[in-house]
Amino acid sequence: MKVSELLETRWTNWRELDRLCTVLQGRWGKAVRAEMVTRMAALYRGACADLALADAYQLPPGTIDYLHRLVGKAHNQLYRSRKFAYASWLEELLVTVPQRLFNDNYLRLAFCIFWGMFLLTAGLAYHQPGFAERVWSKEMLMHLDESFAQPLEQHGISGEMIGFYIGHNGGIGLECFAAGLLLGVGGLYITATNAVQLGAFFGFMARSTHRENFFHFVTAHGPLELTAIVLSAAAGMRLGFSLIDTKGMTRSASLRAAVDQTLPVAIAAMLMFFLAAMIEAFLSPSPAPYPVKVLVATVSAGALAFYFVILGYPRRE
Amino acid sequence: MAPQNGQLDNRIDIVTPENIAFHYQVAGPFRRLPAYLVDLMIRIGLSVVSMIVLVICFAAVHLPDVGAGGGMICYFVIAWFYGGLFETFWNGQTPGKRLMDIRVLSVDGQPINGVQAVMRNLLRVIDGYGFYLVGLIVASMNNRFQRLGDLACGTMVVIEEPKWFHGVVRITEPAAIQLAAQIPAGFVVDRRLARGLAGYVQRRGNFAWPRRLEIARHLSEPLLARLPLPPTTDPDLLLAALYHRTFIADHEDGQSPWGDAVTQSPFMAGAKP
Numbered sequence: 001m002k003v004s005e006l007l008e009t010r011w012t013n014w015r016e017l018d019r020l021c022t023v024l025q026g027r028w029g030k031a032v033r034a035e036m037v038t039r040m041a042a043l044y045r046g047a048c049a050d051l052a053l054a055d056a057y058q059l060p061p062g063t064i065d066y067l068h069r070l071v072g073k074a075h076n077q078l079y080r081s082r083k084f085a086y087a088s089w090l091e092e093l094l095v096t097v098p099q100r101l102f103n104d105n106y107l108r109l110a111f112c113i114f115w116g117m118f119l120l121t122a123g124l125a126y127h128q129p130g131f132a133e134r135v136w137s138k139e140m141l142m143h144l145d146e147s148f149a150q151p152l153e154q155h156g157i158s159g160e161m162i163g164f165y166i167g168h169n170g171g172i173g174l175e176c177f178a179a180g181l182l183l184g185v186g187g188l189y190i191t192a193t194n195a196v197q198l199g200a201f202f203g204f205m206a207r208s209t210h211r212e213n214f215f216h217f218v219t220a221h222g223p224l225e226l227t228a229i230v231l232s233a234a235a236g237m238r239l240g241f242s243l244i245d246t247k248g249m250t251r252s253a254s255l256r257a258a259v260d261q262t263l264p265v266a267i268a269a270m271l272m273f274f275l276a277a278m279i280e281a282f283l284s285p286s287p288a289p290y291p292v293k294v295l296v297a298t299v300s301a302g303a304l305a306f307y308f309v310i311l312g313y314p315r316r317e
Numbered sequence: 318m319a320p321q322n323g324q325l326d327n328r329i330d331i332v333t334p335e336n337i338a339f340h341y342q343v344a345g346p347f348r349r350l351p352a353y354l355v356d357l358m359i360r361i362g363l364s365v366v367s368m369i370v371l372v373i374c375f376a377a378v379h380l381p382d383v384g385a386g387g388g389m390i391c392y393f394v395i396a397w398f399y400g401g402l403f404e405t406f407w408n409g410q411t412p413g414k415r416l417m418d419i420r421v422l423s424v425d426g427q428p429i430n431g432v433q434a435v436m437r438n439l440l441r442v443i444d445g446y447g448f449y450l451v452g453l454i455v456a457s458m459n460n461r462f463q464r465l466g467d468l469a470c471g472t473m474v475v476i477e478e479p480k481w482f483h484g485v486v487r488i489t490e491p492a493a494i495q496l497a498a499q500i501p502a503g504f505v506v507d508r509r510l511a512r513g514l515a516g517y518v519q520r521r522g523n524f525a526w527p528r529r530l531e532i533a534r535h536l537s538e539p540l541l542a543r544l545p546l547p548p549t550t551d552p553d554l555l556l557a558a559l560y561h562r563t564f565i566a567d568h569e570d571g572q573s574p575w576g577d578a579v580t581q582s583p584f585m586a587g588a589k590p
Contacts, residue, residue, distance in 0.1 A: 060515035062483020163389025
């Protein structure tokens with residue numbers, strides 16, 4: 001059989017397959033008719049067979065290139081992206097993640113670095129006037145200090161702020177996480193920078209005349225928000241260090257294994273940022289009595305301890 | 318079957334579990350950048366529109382600040398999760414990628430899953446350092462053009478553009494058809510020669526006459542040594558004649574059975590199939 005005759009018989013099939021792929025691509029979630037699916041499967045098998053035998057058929061190179069593209073296109077319509085496994089998320093968040101974090105050296109490291117730098121700079125800023133001005137600019141500090149000059153009753157509760165807090169803090173957390181991939185150094189840098197800035201500001205405010213307003217504001221959401229930063233930094237470091245300590249795998253395989261493990265941790269951190277932003281927007285600026293805010297901080301710290309220690313404590317099978 | 322210049326063409330060979338072998342062409346920066354810019358425009362547009370709509374809606378019930386807060390949450394979600402969500406639910410494509418006919422796949426040719434889609438877009442931040450310089454450098458250092466996010470998630474971006482269909486080219490010169498009849502029936506054109514002939518004849522329409530001679534002579538000289546034809550035979554015509562005999566010789570009525578496909582070929586100025 002001559003090539004031209006063969007092509008003549010196949011060409012209509014290929015073109016129909018191409019058309020069906022385009023239809024499936026643009027269906028926008030509508031159901032597909034059954035006969036269309038079976039027709040497509042048959043045409044796809046035919047095209048695959050033609051491609052496999054292209055060399056024996058002596059098809060021209062241009063036709064073979066066309067067939068490669070066609071088969072690739074049809075393959076991507078038959079096998080579609082898998083969505084999220086929602087059913088396993090709750091178990092992942094409440095069982096697997098805390099168990100993994102309990103023995104996670106990266107979390108311990110991130111915790112030590114963040115709190116170490118934070119306490120160090122807070123102490124320095126408190127005892128050495130002028131230290132905070134080296135971290136922040138003087139105008140910035142004055143501006144921040146001014147914003148706490150009014151008692152909290154004057155601030156009122158603003159719906160605008162919740163969006164700002166989620167976007168701003170969540171963004172910092174995600175960047176902390178992503179930067180970890182730079183061999184862990186990027187994550188260390190962003191974690192340390194945030195710790196130093198926060199610490200210097202806390203130390204500065206502790207000397208300020210407006211310190212009561214300041215602590216009134218930060219107490220309630222502090223535990224959740226700071227833990228979330230530590231958590232996302234730890235997840236990022238795990239990504240980055242998986243490139244260095246590969247545990248016997250190739251570097252890319254090690255990184256890929258780390259990706260599967262760290263996304264749930266990053267999502268847990270996102271949830272904490274979200275909760276913290278709720279408290280920061282609604283409770284923190286409210287004129288509620290200070291003990292209430294301390295209570296909220298204690299409860300959230302207790303919940304975190306429950307999550308990391310009780311849920312995370314290694315279980316015997 | 319697969320040409321030897323796969324590395325040069327950024328070609329990735331795939332063998333599916335059903336034992337179907339085919340190849341993809343990996344998308345490079347000049348295809349991914351426009352897709353990114355389109356997505357960036359859509360992201361900015363969506364953020365602005367959602368902010369305006371929310372503020373107006375909530376202002377109607379005298380809560381404009383709640384609307385602004387909602388708008389900022391929308392902005393956060395769009396900025397960080399636009400790509401991940403689209404690639405999960407649109408089978409590895411965002412609107413920009415669909416416009417540029419590219420798609421995200423796992424490196425083994427399988428479709429991606431939600432975790433891969435979200436992660437490769439979260440890690441976009443570090444690829445974006447220095448106006449995407451980090452991503453560009455990393456991508457140019459591996460043969461699948463994967464940026465850091467792709468490497469971490471085991472994904473790649475491939476071109477899924479419909480190719481022009483190249484059927485059999487119709488030989489119109491009567492001289493070539495006459496020459497084809499003079500080639501002895503016992504002369505066997507093997508696969509490699511057939512591939513070479515097809516490659517030449519499909520492109521010869523683009524070449525000027527001296528260039529055709531120059532290219533065709535490399536093949537026609539050894540062929541003429543084996544064929545009982547005068548040594549002065551035109552090299553270009555000889556290759557066209559051999560092509561005609563190999564691919565279409567049964568139809569000597571001059572009416573090509575392949576008329577439809579020939580008109581679809583870009584060299585014949587046809588429409589897209």
